Amino acid sequence: MQKRTYFEAAPPPSVNSKPRAIKPAPESDHERAGRFPSVDESLLLSLLPDYCALVFPASPIVDENGVRESISRLRNNRDDAAFAYAYAAVTVCLTPPKEYLDASPLIADLVSRALEARSPIIHHRDLSIRRIMTSAFVRICFGFLQEVEMEFVYLREAITMLELLHLQHSSEGSQMDFRDRVTLERLHWVLFIHERNFVIAHEVQPLLTVPPPSPENASDLPRHVREGFDRLIALYSLLDEDFFRNWREKDESPLLTLEWIEGKQTELNQQLEKLQVAQSILSEIQRADLIVTGQWIRTLVWQMAMSKHLLSSVAAQDYMLLLFPVQRSAYLRRVLEKISRQSLEQQGRSIFQKLFELINTAADVVSLAGQFGNDEDMINWRDDCVYLIHYLQDFRGLDPMLEKILREKLQALESLQLTDLHAGSPVTRDHGSVMPW
Template identity: 35%
Template structure:
């Protein structure tokens, strides 16, 4: 029979308790580490636990409290990625600055480098793991390495969450913590964990409220670059929240605010600022009425409201301004506009407002087919890598468009063989674009394949239809 003493014995102590030679209860985060707010880690490396490698009892606490630990073993050894050298994280900086920062212009490359240098601190380590995950997800993943990439990104996300400071009494929000949450949200969405993505977006929104980013008296005490950065953070959350509201029918909490001030420093180029302003203007069109009708009672959608929104989306000045931006920025803005036009058409269709001879293009039965042709013309001018860099949000937008196009081809009145061939050819092209994304979810692909089979069955005499669902 086992004695009470032997029942409570812990097979091994965590690293901090072992070094300090105090009793450890063996929990995932033991009582001692919880009390002292230390990073609780366990290892099987016996040499690391030997007297030769043991710090004196008070060193681990004093080093941690002083913020200048003399050992990196305070970082949890959760997986091989936690042992990556600083040079690996630094190697991602060019990709981050070229493909991530233009659409999340909050934490500069220099600030990322600072966090790499301070990875012995919780907040900085959590940010670097999230930074690494989102940069890999948006720039280095391909179909040939999707399994490995997905596993690595999920592992980095877990490390970021596990290492960051818990939200307890005395917690102080920061820009870095808010961006960590946003990067985790982006990766969660990419991996198909939408509820988790919603949670971390809400956490980031909570941070901006705690930082009082919209409080003019608080902003007045900041330098122009810092004030502009916080304003960009607000709009980052605004854009992500509006997108999630449309895709996952969730409510919005953030109203439009003051546009970010121009930042004359070298941290944000004029090109990035112009592109960022265009993204803000675009998502402002998903206003309160649009969101309310989309997730609520669509019977309230009227023809005059649709016509008004169509005019907003059909702005010639916007097209001129966007044509002056980089290819990466153009891809995001053009596809987002076509996505919004598709949403508007769906809302008109939901309330039976469509006809074959409507005065407004967004009220025409065949509007998605025109969008398909326009979108294909644009996509053939840019590289697919430029599209894939935008990640899961781009997949969602393209899926909405191609699903709608497929539905129209299946259900609209019979067209000529030449017209139908052109429509199916557009769908074949769009299929190749969408299926090239490494993180296309199985359910989304299955829905598309079912529609492609319907098209094949309805138009067996059109040879190009056989290329679908291959």
């Protein structure tokens, strides 16, 4: 399988280098005298509905009232100003392109303002949940702008501040306000999910571990947000330390056994069954995220099984079959045909990276198996993969390197000499109904 590892090939940055997409916002004389860079507050407020629909469900830390408070203190508090600009930047990142046809300059400007507005950290009391979310939102924006090294910097910055907050409050946990304690635990999960997405895609070492189960009930969240986030936590809790160790070491890991593979797939099945019950109250954006994430985890476990030569052409469980990724490609195609592209693009780059992993794996299997098989199923699987590759190629802001990989996969599929054994007869396929999993 062809993978991209950014940090092995990237040259070391110059001490004085700056991110390509981010340029300091123009300053007026008043701003040089110490005033914060200004932006139209009506723009910041106008983004609140999109923030509540697109950003908050997956990062339920600062709610609408909290955002309004930061905007109201824009001129008086540097950290509130930084958060307000970062909130606006991440919301524009996930806003449908029909509203922001060329979003990158606006995002870059807002990120620049957020970073310039921040006050220095001199004492541990300068740390706050809002400041951590500023770094987390900036991290998402750098991912959108394809500045992977800077994305990594601000991810690690957010995690470092989180760990310091944990240390600060560990001795006074019982004295913490109930809501602050719940929010801090929730923030750990938000950054855990961010980090797991990044380290799987770019093969770097994670810092955060799966936190212990919390008895706290996040009743302050809207029901659909709480249910969707709980289901997301349940899926990502499967990516524990053993999972990542096995993923990193694969064929060398003594923990990667048939029993571990089957156990992980069983755990995944249990979580997906619970999701079926909750899906009716989730938004399409939440369902899209959870559907793709579930299939992505399945494929990661399948890849680990393949590295240990545990797969078979006659396995009792479908996830242990050699052709499992291509068999699931038909299902993935049906899902994408049912879900709006807008709902997927509003998930940011993480959803694209997961889809890329799914489609890249399926295309490799079809390209290999197609050299030895020539039947109706193989033709259908190839057609599914071609459709999925074209689907990915239409994503906005497609990374040039990934676009090149997709073109190569497409050429390999189209070069297969497959003949419809039922030519002249209609080929029927059971598309069925799109079940959640």
